[in-house]
Amino acid sequence: MPGLTAYVGLTEMAKFKKGDVVFVSGAAGAVGSAVGQIAKALGASKVIGSAGSAEKIARIKELGFDEAFNYKEGDVSESLAKAAPDGIDVYYDNVGGDHLEAAIGALHKYGRVAMCGAISQYNATEPAPGPRNMFLAVGKELNLRGFIVGNHYDLEPEFHKNAIKWLQDGTLQADETFRDGLENAPQAFIDLLGGANTGKMIVRL
Numbered sequence: 001m002p003g004l005t006a007y008v009g010l011t012e013m014a015k016f017k018k019g020d021v022v023f024v025s026g027a028a029g030a031v032g033s034a035v036g037q038i039a040k041a042l043g044a045s046k047v048i049g050s051a052g053s054a055e056k057i058a059r060i061k062e063l064g065f066d067e068a069f070n071y072k073e074g075d076v077s078e079s080l081a082k083a084a085p086d087g088i089d090v091y092y093d094n095v096g097g098d099h100l101e102a103a104i105g106a107l108h109k110y111g112r113v114a115m116c117g118a119i120s121q122y123n124a125t126e127p128a129p130g131p132r133n134m135f136l137a138v139g140k141e142l143n144l145r146g147f148i149v150g151n152h153y154d155l156e157p158e159f160h161k162n163a164i165k166w167l168q169d170g171t172l173q174a175d176e177t178f179r180d181g182l183e184n185a186p187q188a189f190i191d192l193l194g195g196a197n198t199g200k201m202i203v204r205l
Protein backbone atom coordinates (compact mmCIF):
# COMPACT_ATOMS: atom_id res chain seq x y z
CA MET A 1 0.00 0.00 0.00
CA PRO A 2 2.71 2.60 0.81
CA GLY A 3 4.51 1.74 -2.43
CA LEU A 4 1.33 2.08 -4.47
CA THR A 5 0.60 5.36 -2.68
CA ALA A 6 4.04 6.63 -3.69
CA TYR A 7 3.61 5.46 -7.30
CA VAL A 8 0.07 6.87 -7.76
CA GLY A 9 0.97 10.22 -6.21
CA LEU A 10 4.13 10.63 -8.23
CA THR A 11 3.00 9.36 -11.63
CA GLU A 12 -0.77 10.09 -11.75
CA MET A 13 -1.25 13.04 -9.42
CA ALA A 14 2.01 14.94 -9.89
CA LYS A 15 2.36 13.78 -13.52
CA PHE A 16 6.07 13.06 -13.01
CA LYS A 17 8.23 13.55 -16.12
CA LYS A 18 11.77 12.34 -16.75
CA GLY A 19 14.24 15.07 -15.74
CA ASP A 20 11.99 16.56 -13.03
CA VAL A 21 13.47 17.87 -9.77
CA VAL A 22 11.41 16.23 -7.01
CA PHE A 23 11.10 17.18 -3.33
CA VAL A 24 9.45 14.77 -0.88
CA SER A 25 8.76 15.30 2.82
CA GLY A 26 8.53 12.47 5.33
CA ALA A 27 11.29 11.06 3.18
CA ALA A 28 12.49 8.29 5.51
CA GLY A 29 8.97 6.97 6.02
CA ALA A 30 7.18 4.15 4.24
CA VAL A 31 5.64 6.31 1.51
CA GLY A 32 8.32 9.00 1.30
CA SER A 33 11.28 6.65 0.93
CA ALA A 34 9.45 4.86 -1.90
CA VAL A 35 8.66 8.19 -3.60
CA GLY A 36 12.34 9.19 -3.72
CA GLN A 37 13.55 5.82 -4.96
CA ILE A 38 10.80 5.53 -7.59
CA ALA A 39 11.49 9.07 -8.81
CA LYS A 40 15.17 8.15 -9.28
CA ALA A 41 14.21 4.91 -11.05
CA LEU A 42 11.95 6.85 -13.45
CA GLY A 43 14.69 9.37 -14.30
CA ALA A 44 14.39 12.34 -11.95
CA SER A 45 17.29 14.75 -12.44
CA LYS A 46 17.40 15.41 -8.70
CA VAL A 47 15.57 14.09 -5.63
CA ILE A 48 15.53 16.01 -2.35
CA GLY A 49 14.14 14.62 0.89
CA SER A 50 13.44 16.02 4.34
CA ALA A 51 13.30 13.98 7.54
CA GLY A 52 13.65 14.45 11.27
CA SER A 53 16.99 12.94 12.35
CA ALA A 54 20.62 12.57 11.28
CA GLU A 55 20.20 8.77 11.01
CA LYS A 56 17.23 9.19 8.68
CA ILE A 57 19.15 11.68 6.52
CA ALA A 58 22.05 9.23 6.24
CA ARG A 59 19.67 6.40 5.33
CA ILE A 60 17.86 8.25 2.55
CA LYS A 61 21.20 9.29 1.05
CA GLU A 62 22.13 5.58 1.03
CA LEU A 63 18.86 4.95 -0.79
CA GLY A 64 19.97 7.30 -3.57
CA PHE A 65 18.48 10.70 -2.65
CA ASP A 66 20.71 13.44 -4.10
CA GLU A 67 20.07 15.92 -1.28
CA ALA A 68 18.52 15.59 2.16
CA PHE A 69 18.01 17.88 5.13
CA ASN A 70 16.84 17.59 8.72
CA TYR A 71 13.79 19.85 8.96
CA LYS A 72 14.28 20.16 12.74
CA GLU A 73 17.62 21.91 12.29
CA GLY A 74 16.52 25.02 10.45
CA ASP A 75 13.93 26.86 8.45
CA VAL A 76 12.39 24.52 5.86
CA SER A 77 12.27 27.16 3.09
CA GLU A 78 15.94 28.04 3.60
CA SER A 79 17.01 24.39 3.71
CA LEU A 80 15.05 23.63 0.56
CA ALA A 81 16.50 26.66 -1.25
CA LYS A 82 19.99 25.43 -0.36
CA ALA A 83 19.25 21.89 -1.55
CA ALA A 84 17.49 23.00 -4.74
CA PRO A 85 18.88 26.44 -5.68
CA ASP A 86 17.27 26.22 -9.15
CA GLY A 87 13.84 25.29 -7.78
CA ILE A 88 11.70 22.16 -8.01
CA ASP A 89 9.17 20.74 -10.48
CA VAL A 90 7.30 18.34 -8.19
CA TYR A 91 6.51 18.32 -4.48
CA TYR A 92 5.20 15.12 -2.87
CA ASP A 93 3.54 16.30 0.36
CA ASN A 94 3.33 13.97 3.35
CA VAL A 95 3.62 16.72 5.96
CA GLY A 96 1.71 19.92 5.06
CA GLY A 97 2.28 23.18 7.01
CA ASP A 98 5.77 24.64 6.77
CA HIS A 99 6.85 22.03 4.19
CA LEU A 100 3.97 22.84 1.84
CA GLU A 101 4.67 26.57 2.19
CA ALA A 102 8.37 26.03 1.41
CA ALA A 103 7.53 23.90 -1.62
CA ILE A 104 5.04 26.44 -3.01
CA GLY A 105 7.85 29.00 -2.80
CA ALA A 106 10.36 26.73 -4.57
CA LEU A 107 8.12 25.33 -7.31
CA HIS A 108 8.67 26.41 -10.91
CA LYS A 109 5.85 27.73 -13.04
CA TYR A 110 3.40 24.89 -13.78
CA GLY A 111 4.83 22.98 -10.79
CA ARG A 112 2.86 20.00 -9.53
CA VAL A 113 2.04 18.86 -5.99
CA ALA A 114 0.80 15.41 -4.94
CA MET A 115 -1.12 16.07 -1.72
CA CYS A 116 -0.80 12.75 0.08
CA GLY A 117 -0.82 13.66 3.78
CA ALA A 118 -0.36 16.43 6.35
CA ILE A 119 1.14 14.65 9.35
CA SER A 120 2.33 17.90 10.95
CA GLN A 121 -1.35 18.71 11.56
CA TYR A 122 -2.74 15.36 12.74
CA ASN A 123 -2.29 16.19 16.43
CA ALA A 124 -3.18 19.87 16.17
CA THR A 125 -5.66 21.00 18.80
CA GLU A 126 -6.67 24.03 16.70
CA PRO A 127 -7.17 24.10 12.90
CA ALA A 128 -3.80 25.01 11.40
CA PRO A 129 -3.56 28.08 9.16
CA GLY A 130 -2.89 27.33 5.50
CA PRO A 131 0.41 28.11 3.76
CA ARG A 132 0.85 31.89 3.86
CA ASN A 133 1.98 32.02 0.23
CA MET A 134 -0.94 30.15 -1.37
CA PHE A 135 -1.51 33.05 -3.75
CA LEU A 136 1.73 32.09 -5.55
CA ALA A 137 -0.22 29.11 -6.90
CA VAL A 138 -2.13 31.54 -9.12
CA GLY A 139 0.82 33.27 -10.76
CA LYS A 140 2.82 30.06 -11.09
CA GLU A 141 -0.24 28.17 -12.37
CA LEU A 142 0.48 25.34 -9.95
CA ASN A 143 -1.45 22.11 -9.85
CA LEU A 144 -2.12 20.84 -6.30
CA ARG A 145 -3.84 17.48 -6.40
CA GLY A 146 -5.10 15.50 -3.40
CA PHE A 147 -5.81 11.78 -3.61
CA ILE A 148 -6.72 8.66 -1.66
CA VAL A 149 -4.82 5.56 -2.76
CA GLY A 150 -7.87 3.32 -2.28
CA ASN A 151 -9.49 4.97 -5.30
CA HIS A 152 -6.54 4.15 -7.57
CA TYR A 153 -6.16 0.39 -7.40
CA ASP A 154 -6.50 0.32 -11.21
CA LEU A 155 -2.79 1.24 -11.22
CA GLU A 156 -1.81 -1.68 -9.00
CA PRO A 157 -0.93 -4.11 -11.86
CA GLU A 158 1.33 -1.49 -13.47
CA PHE A 159 2.90 -0.72 -10.09
CA HIS A 160 3.48 -4.40 -9.31
CA LYS A 161 5.13 -4.98 -12.70
CA ASN A 162 7.63 -2.19 -12.01
CA ALA A 163 8.03 -2.71 -8.25
CA ILE A 164 8.79 -6.43 -8.51
CA LYS A 165 11.60 -5.66 -10.98
CA TRP A 166 12.93 -2.81 -8.81
CA LEU A 167 12.81 -4.91 -5.63
CA GLN A 168 14.62 -7.77 -7.36
CA ASP A 169 17.42 -5.65 -8.79
CA GLY A 170 17.84 -3.55 -5.62
CA THR A 171 16.55 -0.29 -7.12
CA LEU A 172 13.81 -0.19 -4.46
CA GLN A 173 14.37 -0.99 -0.81
CA ALA A 174 11.57 -1.03 1.75
CA ASP A 175 12.70 -0.45 5.34
CA GLU A 176 10.57 -1.71 8.21
CA THR A 177 10.41 -0.90 11.93
CA PHE A 178 8.84 -3.51 14.23
CA ARG A 179 6.93 -3.39 17.49
CA ASP A 180 6.11 -6.84 18.90
CA GLY A 181 2.66 -7.82 20.20
CA LEU A 182 -0.82 -6.45 19.64
CA GLU A 183 -0.73 -4.88 23.11
CA ASN A 184 1.97 -2.55 21.78
CA ALA A 185 -0.12 -1.33 18.81
CA PRO A 186 -1.22 1.94 20.50
CA GLN A 187 2.39 2.76 21.43
CA ALA A 188 3.49 1.87 17.89
CA PHE A 189 1.00 4.41 16.55
CA ILE A 190 2.22 7.06 19.00
CA ASP A 191 5.82 6.25 18.02
CA LEU A 192 4.93 6.59 14.32
CA LEU A 193 3.57 10.09 14.92
CA GLY A 194 6.68 10.89 16.95
CA GLY A 195 9.04 9.76 14.17
CA ALA A 196 10.45 6.60 15.79
CA ASN A 197 10.06 4.58 12.59
CA THR A 198 12.23 4.32 9.52
CA GLY A 199 10.14 2.87 6.69
CA LYS A 200 6.92 1.06 7.50
CA MET A 201 5.90 0.81 11.17
CA ILE A 202 4.70 -2.79 11.62
CA VAL A 203 3.10 -4.45 14.66
CA ARG A 204 4.37 -8.06 14.63
CA LEU A 205 2.00 -10.69 16.08
Ligand SMILES: NC(=O)c1ccc[n+]([C@@H]2O[C@H](COP(=O)([O-])OP(=O)(O)OC[C@H]3O[C@@H](n4cnc5c(N)ncnc54)[C@H](OP(=O)(O)O)[C@@H]3O)[C@@H](O)[C@H]2O)c1
Pocket residue numbers: 002005026027028029030031032050051052053056071094095115116117118119120121147148149150192193194195196197198199200201
Ligand atom coordinates in the same frame (compact mmCIF):
# COMPACT_ATOMS: atom_id res chain seq x y z
N1 LIG B 1 -3.40 9.72 0.54
C1 LIG B 1 -3.34 8.44 0.81
O1 LIG B 1 -4.03 7.60 0.25
C2 LIG B 1 -2.33 7.99 1.85
C3 LIG B 1 -1.99 6.63 2.00
C4 LIG B 1 -1.01 6.29 2.96
C5 LIG B 1 -0.40 7.28 3.73
N2 LIG B 1 -0.80 8.58 3.56
C6 LIG B 1 -0.14 9.67 4.29
O2 LIG B 1 1.21 9.68 3.86
C7 LIG B 1 2.05 10.16 4.89
C8 LIG B 1 3.16 9.15 5.17
O3 LIG B 1 2.58 7.95 5.66
P1 LIG B 1 3.51 6.72 6.09
O4 LIG B 1 2.61 5.60 6.42
O5 LIG B 1 4.58 6.55 5.06
O6 LIG B 1 4.13 7.25 7.45
P2 LIG B 1 5.68 7.39 7.79
O7 LIG B 1 6.22 8.49 6.92
O8 LIG B 1 6.30 6.04 7.72
O9 LIG B 1 5.67 7.83 9.33
C9 LIG B 1 5.32 9.08 9.72
C10 LIG B 1 6.55 10.01 9.79
O10 LIG B 1 6.10 11.35 9.76
C11 LIG B 1 7.11 12.16 10.30
N3 LIG B 1 6.52 13.29 11.06
C12 LIG B 1 5.79 13.22 12.21
N4 LIG B 1 5.44 14.46 12.61
C13 LIG B 1 5.98 15.33 11.70
C14 LIG B 1 5.99 16.76 11.56
N5 LIG B 1 5.36 17.56 12.45
N6 LIG B 1 6.64 17.31 10.51
C15 LIG B 1 7.29 16.52 9.63
N7 LIG B 1 7.31 15.16 9.69
C16 LIG B 1 6.66 14.58 10.71
C17 LIG B 1 7.96 11.27 11.20
O11 LIG B 1 9.27 11.20 10.64
P3 LIG B 1 10.41 12.30 10.99
O12 LIG B 1 11.33 11.63 11.96
O13 LIG B 1 11.03 12.55 9.67
O14 LIG B 1 9.72 13.50 11.59
C18 LIG B 1 7.31 9.90 11.10
O15 LIG B 1 8.23 8.84 11.09
C19 LIG B 1 1.14 10.41 6.10
O16 LIG B 1 0.79 11.77 6.11
C20 LIG B 1 -0.07 9.54 5.81
O17 LIG B 1 -1.23 10.00 6.44
C21 LIG B 1 -1.73 8.94 2.63
